[in-house]
Amino acid sequence: MAETTTSALSPEIQAAVNADTKTQLDDGVEKRVPLLLGDPSFNDVTEIVCRPVEWTVPRAWYIFFGCAAMLLGVLVLSTAYLFWEGTGIWGLNNPVSWGWAIVNFVFWVGIGHAGTLISAILFLLRQKWRTSINRFAEAMTIFAVMCALLFPTIHVGRVWLLYYVFPLPNQMAMWPNFRSPLLWDVFAVTIYGTVSIVFWYTGLIPDLATLRDRAKTRVRRIVYGIFSLGWRGSARHWQHYEKAYGMLAGLATPLVLSVHSVVSFDFAVAQLPGWHTTIFPPYFVAGAIYSGFGMVITLMVIARKLFGLERIVTLRHFDNMAKITLLTGSIVGYAYSMEFFIAWYSGNPYETFTFINRAFGPYAWAYWIMVTCNVIVPQIFWFKKARTHMGVLFVVSILVNVGMWFERFVIVASSLSRDFLPSSWDYFSPTIWDIAAFVGSFGLFFFMFSLFVRFLPMVSMAEVKTVLPKADPHHGHHDDDHGDDHHGDDHDHGDDDAKEEEE
Amino acid sequence: MAVIFPRWTNRIPFYLGAGGPVVLGGLIFAIWYWFSPQYTDVGYQPRQPIPFSHKLHAGNLGLDCRYCHNTVERAAHAAIPPTSTCMGCHEKLVKPNSIPLAPLRAAHAAGKPVKWVKVHMLPDYAYFNHSVHLAAGVGCTSCHGRIDQMPIVTQKQPLSMSWCLECHRNPKPHLRPLDQITNMAWDSKKAGYDPDKDPMRKRKVNPPTYCSGCHR
Numbered sequence: 001m002a003e004t005t006t007s008a009l010s011p012e013i014q015a016a017v018n019a020d021t022k023t024q025l026d027d028g029v030e031k032r033v034p035l036l037l038g039d040p041s042f043n044d045v046t047e048i049v050c051r052p053v054e055w056t057v058p059r060a061w062y063i064f065f066g067c068a069a070m071l072l073g074v075l076v077l078s079t080a081y082l083f084w085e086g087t088g089i090w091g092l093n094n095p096v097s098w099g100w101a102i103v104n105f106v107f108w109v110g111i112g113h114a115g116t117l118i119s120a121i122l123f124l125l126r127q128k129w130r131t132s133i134n135r136f137a138e139a140m141t142i143f144a145v146m147c148a149l150l151f152p153t154i155h156v157g158r159v160w161l162l163y164y165v166f167p168l169p170n171q172m173a174m175w176p177n178f179r180s181p182l183l184w185d186v187f188a189v190t191i192y193g194t195v196s197i198v199f200w201y202t203g204l205i206p207d208l209a210t211l212r213d214r215a216k217t218r219v220r221r222i223v224y225g226i227f228s229l230g231w232r233g234s235a236r237h238w239q240h241y242e243k244a245y246g247m248l249a250g251l252a253t254p255l256v257l258s259v260h261s262v263v264s265f266d267f268a269v270a271q272l273p274g275w276h277t278t279i280f281p282p283y284f285v286a287g288a289i290y291s292g293f294g295m296v297i298t299l300m301v302i303a304r305k306l307f308g309l310e311r312i313v314t315l316r317h318f319d320n321m322a323k324i325t326l327l328t329g330s331i332v333g334y335a336y337s338m339e340f341f342i343a344w345y346s347g348n349p350y351e352t353f354t355f356i357n358r359a360f361g362p363y364a365w366a367y368w369i370m371v372t373c374n375v376i377v378p379q380i381f382w383f384k385k386a387r388t389h390m391g392v393l394f395v396v397s398i399l400v401n402v403g404m405w406f407e408r409f410v411i412v413a414s415s416l417s418r419d420f421l422p423s424s425w426d427y428f429s430p431t432i433w434d435i436a437a438f439v440g441s442f443g444l445f446f447f448m449f450s451l452f453v454r455f456l457p458m459v460s461m462a463e464v465k466t467v468l469p470k471a472d473p474h475h476g477h478h479d480d481d482h483g484d485d486h487h488g489d490d491h492d493h494g495d496d497d498a499k500e501e502e503e
Numbered sequence: 504m505a506v507i508f509p510r511w512t513n514r515i516p517f518y519l520g521a522g523g524p525v526v527l528g529g530l531i532f533a534i535w536y537w538f539s540p541q542y543t544d545v546g547y548q549p550r551q552p553i554p555f556s557h558k559l560h561a562g563n564l565g566l567d568c569r570y571c572h573n574t575v576e577r578a579a580h581a582a583i584p585p586t587s588t589c590m591g592c593h594e595k596l597v598k599p600n601s602i603p604l605a606p607l608r609a610a611h612a613a614g615k616p617v618k619w620v621k622v623h624m625l626p627d628y629a630y631f632n633h634s635v636h637l638a639a640g641v642g643c644t645s646c647h648g649r650i651d652q653m654p655i656v657t658q659k660q661p662l663s664m665s666w667c668l669e670c671h672r673n674p675k676p677h678l679r680p681l682d683q684i685t686n687m688a689w690d691s692k693k694a695g696y697d698p699d700k701d702p703m704r705k706r707k708v709n710p711p712t713y714c715s716g717c718h719r
Contacts, residue, residue, distance in 0.1 A: 168531060168535070169531065169535045170535065170539075170665075171535075171539040171540055171541065171661070171663040171664065171665050171666075172663065172664035172665055173664060173665030173668045173669075174664070212507075221507055222507060222508075225507040225508060226508075229516070230508075230513065
């Protein structure tokens with residue numbers, strides 16, 4: 001059980017995977033290929049998913065974790081110095097008072113959008129392929145929201161006065177300014193973070209129970225036992241679980257759209273040319289989903305290889321994710337061109353200047369990086385070959401997030417640095433502390449992520465099992481799949497099959 | 504399946520669910536109540552180097568506040584009198600050999616001030632101007648209480664931001680005729696005073712409630 005090789009596939013399964021790879025892309029509606037490869041049994045799913053949690057941890061994990069911890073150290077140190085010294089250590093200047101902190105905030109919140117989209121919206125739309133990647137994407141969402149919340153928090157300068165943003169009774173007769181979009185942000189992002197965590201945790205409970213029942217050490221049994229909340233997998237448990245999950249999905253769905261709309265209000269409600277635009281909410285939401293899927297692809301390409309998830313996360317999943325990336329990337333490209341159109345069509349000289357300045361002014365380099373990465377590069381996903389090639393997916397998905405970071409940088413820096421009063425114009429350059437905080441936030445993200453892959457199941461076992469052909473009550477009777485809705489009675493009690501077949 | 508936890512642990516989620524909001528609410532209440540200036544500052548009564556009695560001087564003898572705090576009408580700061588003000592009476596006429604006044608005589612001889620302990624303290628980031636408040640017709644007692652009845656000066660009001668704002672948002676009940684500012688016994692309820700109908704007042708009192716009014 002404690003093999004440390006990177007591929008979990010035995011030769012015969014590998015052969016089955018290879019055979020399936022030929023057919024798995026041929027998903028004509030009539031004869032859809034199964035979502036999982038090699039026709040795994042319920043127990044196979046449990047074994048594949050539990051392996052990275054239960055194996056002898058490979059050295060690679062320690063190296064990765066160590067690097068992430070060091071970057072996290074950079075974040076802690078730079079933040080400590082920031083608290084000591086104030087925001088003056090950053091490259092902020094008089095017109096550009098928002099700088100990288102807000103760029104990073106929007107960047108991370110955006111990344112956090114894929115998780116809830118996959119888990120909530122695709123759940124309600126009965127997109128079964130989501131089951132292989134939802135746990136992973138939700139974890140990514142939560143860690144991204146943590147990074148996102150960090151930046152406005154440290155950007156306030158006097159961080160010990162942060163409680164001002166909450167409506168708490170106090171002797172100052174001070175109350176948050178409910179007309180400020182910055183306050184809406186506080187509520188939008190904290191609600192989003194809370195709902196994401198509750199949703200994620202609810203989905204984890206049956207799988208935690210599986211891990212509890214498989215645990216070999218006392219500590220694991222107790223810890224997983226506490227967090228699985230006494231789950232025994234009875235029919236009543238499942239009934240409550242399904243209800244709660246459905247309701248949380250319904251609750252999370254509007255949040256997917258609202259959070260980044262509210263984030264865009266930070267800009268759109270201001271009166272600065274280049275910010276004050278009605279297109280911002282939909283454009284930001286599309287961009288957020290775009291960058292979120294980019295991040296899921298980046299991480300999934302690595303994790304799939306590293307933890308031997310090829311049978312569960314198949315090329316079809318990547319194909320679908322790449323299609324969403326292409327769609328949202330094109331929406332973002334449309335928004336860019338529409339901004340220019342409106343700048344011209346409105347006849348507003350300030351608006352016109354702002355956009356000409358964006359494309360040809362001092363930040364033209366950033367603007368064209370953004371256009372290249374966000375609009376041109378993802379067009380390669382029109383080709384199926386590119387959508388299913390791991391190398392292409394990996395590179396493009398990273399470029400997507402490079403582009404999305406630059407999008408936020410262009411919006412923040414180019415508009416602020418050329419405001420209404422030419423005498424106050426200034427150019428923003430980051431200092432070493434800006435860079436340290438940004439790089440360090442990746443440390444926080446990967447630190448949390450490496451803990452996640454080490455101690456929690458990366459794939460929702462219970463849900464993946466429901467999309468196996470065996471889970472279909474009509475399985476074996478006839479071939480058509482009109483029995484889609486009957487999936488309430490096919491959940492297996494995680495530990496049963498594991499125990500039976502382990503011996 | 505082996506039993507991992509004893510039966511009573513089933514009730515932990517209930518206790519957490521019921522206790523969590525109570526603890527959180529209690530914490531907010533505790534900070535709101537016990538950390539507020541109303542609780543921490545009101546009643547502050549430091550020991551002074553000389554047992555100077557406002558009750559004797561302002562109450563029994565009827566000295567006007569401005570006899571000692573002479574800049575109060577003209578400056579932001581109400582001056583603490585120099586030793587020479589005290590010695591005007593105490594050098595020859597009144598109790599020139601009093602034992603409690605020995606520190607005063609020593610300070611005066613050395614040309615140094617008496618180190619009075621400040622009672623009413625505002626934070627440095629809050630701007631306050633005595634003269635503006637007097638010109639608007641806010642009496643001494645509104646903030647300092649009945650000084651003329653205090654043998655030792657005590658802080659009577661919280662001097663917190665909400666306390667300031669209470670008056671800034673609705674100053675009318677706290678205003679009095681401009682010649683009654685230092686009258687400790689003046690009672691707004693008995694007087695039935697309406698600042699809007701006072702011919703002595705040249706302009707309407709309009710205190711700031713925006714941030715930079717006080718945080719400049």
